[in-house]
Each structure stands twice: as C-alpha cells, then as structure tokens.
Amino acid sequence: MEAEHSLDELEQLVSTAGGDVVSRIIQHRDKPHVRTFIGPGKAEEIRQIASSLNAQLVVFDNDLSPSQQKNLEDIIPGCKIIDRTGIILDIFAQHAHSAEGKLQVELAQLNYLLPRLKGMWQHLERLGGGIGTRGPGETQLETDKRIMKKRIQRLTKELEELKKNRSIQRKRRQKHGIFNVALVGYTNAGKSTLINALTGAEVLVEDKLFATLDSTTRKLDYIDGKEVVLSDTVGFIRKLPHQLIAAFRSTLDEVRMADLLLHVVDASHPQMEAQIEAVEDVLKTLEVDDKPQILVFNKIDLTNESDRKRLKKLYPDSILVSAKLDIGLNDIRSLIKEFINSNNNASKRLLN
Numbered sequence: 001m002e003a004e005h006s007l008d009e010l011e012q013l014v015s016t017a018g019g020d021v022v023s024r025i026i027q028h029r030d031k032p033h034v035r036t037f038i039g040p041g042k043a044e045e046i047r048q049i050a051s052s053l054n055a056q057l058v059v060f061d062n063d064l065s066p067s068q069q070k071n072l073e074d075i076i077p078g079c080k081i082i083d084r085t086g087i088i089l090d091i092f093a094q095h096a097h098s099a100e101g102k103l104q105v106e107l108a109q110l111n112y113l114l115p116r117l118k119g120m121w122q123h124l125e126r127l128g129g130g131i132g133t134r135g136p137g138e139t140q141l142e143t144d145k146r147i148m149k150k151r152i153q154r155l156t157k158e159l160e161e162l163k164k165n166r167s168i169q170r171k172r173r174q175k176h177g178i179f180n181v182a183l184v185g186y187t188n189a190g191k192s193t194l195i196n197a198l199t200g201a202e203v204l205v206e207d208k209l210f211a212t213l214d215s216t217t218r219k220l221d222y223i224d225g226k227e228v229v230l231s232d233t234v235g236f237i238r239k240l241p242h243q244l245i246a247a248f249r250s251t252l253d254e255v256r257m258a259d260l261l262l263h264v265v266d267a268s269h270p271q272m273e274a275q276i277e278a279v280e281d282v283l284k285t286l287e288v289d290d291k292p293q294i295l296v297f298n299k300i301d302l303t304n305e306s307d308r309k310r311l312k313k314l315y316p317d318s319i320l321v322s323a324k325l326d327i328g329l330n331d332i333r334s335l336i337k338e339f340i341n342s343n344n345n346a347s348k349r350l351l352n
C-alpha cells in the first residue's frame, strides 16, 4: 500500500518531467540486491517489459547507488536508468528561472553526478574492449572530476555572493521591525495560490509538482505599527534529495528567518497525513521545527462536511481554507494578528 502511494507520486513526478508512464512494477524483497537493487530475475523481467513496450526510461522509486545504476543499464540495454532523486533534479532543472535557482540546481546536479562519473567511464571501457581505452579513460575520469570539482567550488562562491545580497535585504526588513511569515508545505498544496489570494502577488500556479522554486515576498498587512510580509518558496516532498536541500539552503533561508510559519496542507489529498509528516521531517532537517506554526488546511472546497469535522477535531488550532474560492482567508489574517498581539504583550510583560 505504502509502495503503491509512493509510486503514484513517482508517476506524477515523471509526468511533470514530461514522461509518459507505460507500466509499473513492484518487487517485494527483504533487502536490496547489492549489485542491481532489485533481484536479477526481476531485472530480466523489466528488460522484457521495457523492450516490448518500447520504453526509453526506467525510473526507480528508491535511490540507486551509482554502480547499481550502471549494472541495471547493462542488463536493460537501450534504457536510461534513473532514480527518484534523478527525476526530481530534472524537474528542478526545467523549472529553475532565476539566476540563483539555476545555480542552485546545477550545484545539486553536479553533486549528484560526481560519484556517478566512475561508473560512466567503466561502462565505456567495457564497450571499448579494454585495449587503449583503460589508460585514457582513467586520465579522462580524473580530468572530468577535477573540472566538476572546480565548477562546484565556483558555483558555491557565486551562491555565497547572492546570499550576501539576500541577507542585506533581510537585515533591512529586520531593522524596520518587519514581521516575517513564511509559507511552507508539501508541493502542490496551494502555497502560491494562497500568497496570490492574500497579497495580490502573481506567482505562477500550476497543477504540477515543484511549480515554484524561487521565493517571493510580499506585503501582507500592517498590524500594531508593524509591517507584516508573507513569503512563498519551494515545496517539499517525501525523500527530498539531500543534494537539493543543501543547494537550496539560501532560498530556504526565507523559512529559517521567519517569525511564524504557515504550514499549508492539501486537505483533499488521500496521503494528507503522510505529507504533513514529510514536511515536519524537512523542517527538522532545516532545524526550524521549533518555530511557531499555524496549520492551514487548504482546498476544503474539495472535502465534505465530515472530513472537515474530523480535521477540526484532530487539529483544533488549525484553520480551514480554500485559497482558490477565497474561503477562510480572513481567519488567517486574524490569527496572525492575534499571534503578533499576544507576542507583543508577552514581550511587554518581560520588559516590565
């Protein structure tokens, strides 16, 4: 069941990346096969299915080691083998528009590719039959590695520069006592729809995974003499590649610097609870799980009365909204106001 849900999501990832899924295969195993991840018999079965359906790509839901990936490409000729991380990186590459986004994606891709280089050269050597290829292959591998490492250093440096600019803007906001609210949540939960509805921003909204990669900050309100701004940023997913979390550190700073998080949940999603957990996990990785949080259940227009009652009972402090139909948005504004006021009162009490 768990595997089926995860494959449903993988199918969505593949179609977002532009692929058509023609078949799906599950293998039950106690532990992965060292050389091929799945068992050799299963690999042969996939070879036959792929060839009869004329498939060009086989996507694994679990992470493959670089050598497993290569071994599988040997067994299933004519097919590219890629794992969940590879697909997510591909979508990010397609959706990156800003200079910073592009640099971040390239950095993540290089960190993903670097350990895979060796397998690529071994692959070529085997095809070439050995004579005359081994020496140059080894040298070429070292050269390629050096070039990639240099590029990684360069990208890291360029990103540092951009980060400085971003932190200057953020310091300005801090200096002016601006209150920062950040939207976080699973990809496709409706974060961008919500920032558009609340602030009149024009962030791209799509029924696709990872439509948003760059962060956008807009003025939301003016409460108790304080400007309140709202930020929308990249969405999360189960098994979010660590290369991406590392590369997107500076985009995610928007979340780290926030005074309050609005955790947006797609209330109509069959895997809603697992998605909440996945977001909590990423927040832990970012070390921001201790920040004050308001749970916002979105897309309630797609739920029924009993779903909504259950949500209110399970999560009494949450808000139920529909960003698309403008339902409950004033509740968000009031709750933020309440939060700021009670914080102000608390700090006044501390001062007295």
Ligand SMILES: Nc1nc2c(ncn2[C@@H]2O[C@H](COP(=O)(O)OP(=O)(O)OP(=O)(O)O)[C@@H](O)[C@H]2O)c(=O)[nH]1
Residues within 6 Å of the ligand: 185, 186, 187, 188, 189, 190, 191, 192, 193, 194, 204, 205, 206, 207, 208, 209, 210, 211, 212, 213, 234, 235, 236, 298, 299, 300, 301, 302, 321, 322, 323, 324, 325
């Ligand atoms: N029915 C309904 N659909 C909604 C609602 N809010 C958002 N959607 C739809 O959900 C899809 C995703 O919305 P986005 O706002 O792009 O979601 P996101 O969280 O920003 O997603 P990423 O940027 O991809 O992480 C779009 O097709 C929206 O039209 C809602 O309240 N009700």
Ligand SMILES: [Mg+2]
Residues within 6 Å of the ligand: 191, 192, 193, 204, 205, 211, 212
């Ligand atoms: Mg978005």
